[in-house]
Structure formats: structure tokens, C-alpha cells
Amino acid sequence: MDQNIVFSGNPDGIIWGMTASERAHRLIAQETAKQPIAAGYELQVNLSYVFDPLLLRLVLETPGTVFMWGSALIVGQVAAGGRPEHVIDLSEGRKLYNRQLRKLEQPFVRELTPATRREIERRSYFGAYKGVTDLLTKYLWPELALWLTRIAASLHMTPNMVTAIGATFCLVATYLFAQGMYWTGILAAMIFMVLDTVDGKLARCTITSSKWGNVADHGVDLIHPPFWWYFWGVGLSAWGLALSPESFAVVIAVIVVGYILQRLIEGMFIKDFGMDIHVWGRFDSWFRLITARRNPNMVILFVSLLAGRPDLGLIALAWWTVISLIVHAVRLLQAYGEKRAGRPIVSWMEARA
Structure with a gap:
């Protein structure tokens, strides 16, 4: 040393x-x-x-x-x-x-x-929790993830081990969605989503973060959501609720393109303003709780499953993706307008520090 x-x-x-x-x-x-x-x-x-x-x-x-x-x-x-x-x-x-x-x-x-x-x-x-995140991560399972993080630390598990176990459940959920086995698929998805919290907290609490661990964790997070939504649509046929080929193509295209564009907007905001779009204003931090990312989208699908209409859940997810995309696009344009006017783009939290 x-x-x-x-x-x-x-x-x-x-x-x-x-x-x-x-x-x-x-x-x-x-x-x-x-x-x-x-x-x-x-x-x-x-x-x-x-x-x-x-x-x-x-x-x-x-x-x-x-x-x-x-x-x-x-x-x-x-x-x-x-x-x-x-x-x-x-x-x-x-x-x-x-x-x-x-x-x-x-x-x-x-x-x-x-x-x-x-x-x-x-x-x-x-203290290792992100202050701005989705409603499930922020409110639903912090205590469960704390318990699991303690177990993982006591067993001397590495964050990469937790990531690998979670990725397995992610693949299982994808398969179950494709078969129309939505309830067991949601259970597998929930296990994956909780473990997706645990691996990051374990890395921060035990000071074992690594470059490749971050790449693996964020890579899985970035890639899998469109596959979940696509195979959820495939599984509708097992319920006798399959969308027509034309409707299915439009819904999936809206969801996937909207997801990609939102990610691009977030990347542009970081590149041009040096911070995450969700920490700019109080509204942005609030909207991150429910924006069309994986966890809030799973809430939509879960509610639709309770109603016995998983097909309407997928359609609602497409509409929510469009609404979220519009919100992000407007906020990006507003930030560019503020910059052109010579006003600094500073997080509302940083301004209060």
C-alpha cells in the first residue's frame, strides 16, 4: 500500500x-x-x-x-x-x-x-442505493435484497456469481413467456429483478466492483427487455388471445423502437450535459419511478394478467412506451434550449447541496 x-x-x-x-x-x-x-x-x-x-x-x-x-x-x-x-x-x-x-x-x-x-x-x-430509480427497486424489495446481500456476503459469493444466477432466471422467464406460462414467468422474472439489485449492492458493500462485472450486469439489463416483450406477445396464442400478425408487428415495433430511442436520448443527455436525464429536475426524478423501463413495464403486464387480459397489457405497454418517449424527447429539447440561452444545466439535487 x-x-x-x-x-x-x-x-x-x-x-x-x-x-x-x-x-x-x-x-x-x-x-x-x-x-x-x-x-x-x-x-x-x-x-x-x-x-x-x-x-x-x-x-x-x-x-x-x-x-x-x-x-x-x-x-x-x-x-x-x-x-x-x-x-x-x-x-x-x-x-x-x-x-x-x-x-x-x-x-x-x-x-x-x-x-x-x-x-x-x-x-x-x-447508502449504496441509487436515489433515483424505479418504484419497485425503490419501494418493494429493498428489505428482501438486503437479506439476500447479507447471505451472499456471508457465503463469500462474488457479484459476478449473483449476476450469472440472475441471468439464468432471465432466460427461464423468457422461455416461460413464450409458452404463455405467464405466472411462473413473472415469478422467474421477479427473482431475476431482485438479484439484479443484489449484485450491484453486493459489489458496492464489499468493494468488489469490476469493469467486466459492470459490463456483464449492464449488458444483460440493456439487452433482455425487448426479448421479454416480444415473447410475451408470442405466448398470447396459448391463451387464445394472439394479436393479428399486423397488430403484433406494430406493437412490437413501437415497443422496441421506443425503447431504443429512449436509451439513445438518455445517452445524448449524458454526453452533452454530463449527467443522467433523470436527475435534472424534480419532475425527471419522479418520472424515473414509472417511466417505460423493465420494472414499471412488468407492473403493467402483471396488472393485465390479474385482469385475465395479457394481450391488453402488451398494448398498454406500447402506449406507455410512446408516452415515455415523448416526455424524454421534450425534456432533451428543453435542455438544449436552456443551454442555448446560456443557462447552466445542473441537477436539482446538486443545486441544493
Whole structure:
């Protein structure tokens, strides 16, 4: 480990199946690979405390910054032999904007003891949650995913193992949809969607993110939804509700083209404005809860299945895709208009930080 790193505190506390020292070394290796310690500075880390990875990222980006919890130094980058230039006491309730996880909140900091371990795991888990996401991920299964993440960590499973298991259930769901076995297909899909949350949380909580793991996880997320919707339509024949060939072609074309265009709009917004479209305004963050992505679309299909009309669910999904596409397109054009007018495009959360 770099000689410009100074550790203090107790390195032996256990969190997520690893010692505080092991967690700190993983975190430092991960973050300094992207932002090295500044020349002439030293990184100071208190191993008695578990803290949000955002704090390490910020002190590496802004040499001279130190985060405190009352009188205890948590993490900081200080000029060798010098004094900190910016001291921030997080015990006062200071909120910080986490661009990576799209949220504005007070970063978690907690002294690690046997009595606080479970609480810290819980707080670090929810600290790894994206602030702007869909309604199922945000409200329905966080507790279930926390339980599964703890089990995976205790078994020393890697995030890639969880991703592989989830991908298997994704393929099973696709097959079941094609056979018109919608209820068992939705069950398999739900297992996959929960595991899709678990692998990311496991990676963040155990500091085991990897480039290829991210590629595999996001690659599966990006590719599979159109196949689900297509084979849902194929399975309608088993219910005697098959759409006519012409209607089926139009519905699937609308869903697939709309899905691709929405993804392109999101990519353009990131490229041209340096942030996700869903964090620009409060409306955008709210709309991300229900926009025509996989999880909200599954809610539409689930409701249609309860009504015994999975065919109408697919048609409703096509209409919702069109509506969501229009909303995204309008917001992109509005952002370009703001930029031409010379007004900065800043996330509403960042503006409040």
C-alpha cells in the first residue's frame, strides 16, 4: 500500500464478512486507481469508523479536505506536515450530492463495534442505493435484497456469481413467456429483478466492483427487455388471445423502437450535459419511478394478467412506451434550449447541496 497513506483506529472490526482494514484497502485501491493521491499530500483514514465511499472520492478530488465526525477525523487528504484546508463536520447533518448514485443525502458515518455492525451493514447497504430509480427497486424489495446481500456476503459469493444466477432466471422467464406460462414467468422474472439489485449492492458493500462485472450486469439489463416483450406477445396464442400478425408487428415495433430511442436520448443527455436525464429536475426524478423501463413495464403486464387480459397489457405497454418517449424527447429539447440561452444545466439535487 502507498506510503502516503496513514491509518489510525482499530483495523480488526468485521463488516460484510471482512475486517475494517481489508475494506479500507479495497476502497482505497479502487478509488486511487481513478484519482491518485496528490503529490505532497497524505491520505488519512480512521479504521474505527465505517464511512460512505463518497467521502474518500471527494477527499481525493479535493486535496486539503478532511471529513470529521465531531472531534474524530474520519478521512482526509492533508499536505504532509501541514494542516487541512477544508474541514467538514458531518455530525452537523451536512448533506452531499452523490453524482454516481443520483442522490442528495447525509453520507453515513458510524463507529464500528460488534454492537453496531448490523446497523452499519444496513446503513451502508441503503447508502449504496441509487436515489433515483424505479418504484419497485425503490419501494418493494429493498428489505428482501438486503437479506439476500447479507447471505451472499456471508457465503463469500462474488457479484459476478449473483449476476450469472440472475441471468439464468432471465432466460427461464423468457422461455416461460413464450409458452404463455405467464405466472411462473413473472415469478422467474421477479427473482431475476431482485438479484439484479443484489449484485450491484453486493459489489458496492464489499468493494468488489469490476469493469467486466459492470459490463456483464449492464449488458444483460440493456439487452433482455425487448426479448421479454416480444415473447410475451408470442405466448398470447396459448391463451387464445394472439394479436393479428399486423397488430403484433406494430406493437412490437413501437415497443422496441421506443425503447431504443429512449436509451439513445438518455445517452445524448449524458454526453452533452454530463449527467443522467433523470436527475435534472424534480419532475425527471419522479418520472424515473414509472417511466417505460423493465420494472414499471412488468407492473403493467402483471396488472393485465390479474385482469385475465395479457394481450391488453402488451398494448398498454406500447402506449406507455410512446408516452415515455415523448416526455424524454421534450425534456432533451428543453435542455438544449436552456443551454442555448446560456443557462447552466445542473441537477436539482446538486443545486441544493
